[in-house]
Amino acid sequence: MSAPIELEPSALPQHVAIIMDGNGRWAKQQGRPRVWGHKKGADSVRRSVRFCRELGIPALTLFAFSSENWQRPADEVSSLMQLFKLMLKSEVKNLHKNQVRLRVIGDLSAFDEPLIAQIKAAEQLTAQNEALTLNIAANYGGRWDIAQAARQVALQVSQGELVPEHIDEQLLGRYMQLSDLPELDLLIRTGGDVRISNFLLWQAAYAELWFTETLWPDFDQQVFAEAIAAFTSRERRFGCTSEQVFALASSQLKG
Numbered sequence: 074m075s076a077p078i079e080l081e082p083s084a085l086p087q088h089v090a091i092i093m094d095g096n097g098r099w100a101k102q103q104g105r106p107r108v109w110g111h112k113k114g115a116d117s118v119r120r121s122v123r124f125c126r127e128l129g130i131p132a133l134t135l136f137a138f139s140s141e142n143w144q145r146p147a148d149e150v151s152s153l154m155q156l157f158k159l160m161l162k163s164e165v166k167n168l169h170k171n172q173v174r175l176r177v178i179g180d181l182s183a184f185d186e187p188l189i190a191q192i193k194a195a196e197q198l199t200a201q202n203e204a205l206t207l208n209i210a211a212n213y214g215g216r217w218d219i220a221q222a223a224r225q226v227a228l229q230v231s232q233g234e235l236v237p238e239h240i241d242e243q244l245l246g247r248y249m250q251l252s253d254l255p256e257l258d259l260l261i262r263t264g265g266d267v268r269i270s271n272f273l274l275w276q277a278a279y280a281e282l283w284f285t286e287t288l289w290p291d292f293d294q295q296v297f298a299e300a301i302a303a304f305t306s307r308e309r310r311f312g313c314t315s316e317q318v319f320a321l322a323s324s325q326l327k328g
């Protein structure tokens with residue numbers, strides 16, 4: 074066992090997102106069917122939520138099912154839907170008890186009625202919780218997100234409530250998913266691939282990216298802490314120079 078990693082509370086990311094990848098390969102390594110990997114991945118979800126809750130990170134967004142994942146074999150898709158329902162059923166009470174607000178982002182219209190009802194009930198039950206917002210991205214795609222925001226803005230224009238000249242980044246950004254939460258600070262991908270796979274394209278504009286070979290079912294507090302430690306050691310310049318960042322930090326320290 075490696076030594077626990079010390080994390081500086083004031084430097085923690087306020088919003089972390091994770092592309093939870095590698096379940097299928099993990100299962101294959103164990104000589105089990107892919108769905109076994111998805112089931113084991115559920116334990117990593119619980120661990121990650123607990124970790125954010127303990128550290129006091131206010132927002133966690135997990136990529137559970139992409140708009141492209143419908144292309145997988147039908148039995149895998151249906152197992153994933155079953156698992157989603159089971160997880161909602163078994164976890165929501167506990168999330169609520171722990172002051173977690175649950176939200177599902179993505180195009181929910183593709184899901185069956187019972188699942189939609191389950192999602193709505195879970196969101197309603199936990200809506201007032203303030204310790205952690207847990208967003209589950211399901212049938213989510215970054216391009217879908219931008220398109221749905223554009224559609225809402227276009228509707229306003231067509232109703233004469235808005236003129237195109239007033240559409241800017243701030244305005245469109247308000248219609249994107251998660252716009253009421255802190256900016257995405259850290260985007261983690263497990264499973265060794267180095268790509269975004271149509272996740273939070275808009276929201277990740279200035280997120281720090283962190284990739285690990287660790288497969289999702291093996292993702293634990295130690296690996297999560299490594300990601301956060303890497304985040305805290307990065308210099309975020311947001312287009313400025315290093316000297317400017319340093320000067321700003323010094324003036325803030327002086328108060």
Ligand code: IPE
Nearest residue numbers: 093094095096097098099137
């Ligand atoms: C991620 O694991 C979970 C989902 C996409 C639902 P994968 O199922 O993609 O696992 P690999 O990448 O095939 O190992």
Ligand code: IPE
Nearest residue numbers: 092093094136137138139270
């Ligand atoms: C991304 O993983 C989606 C989720 C983790 C839910 P994929 O395994 O679907 O990504 P690609 O297809 O390898 O890019």
Ligand code: MG
Nearest residue numbers: 094095096264
């Ligand atoms: Mg994958």
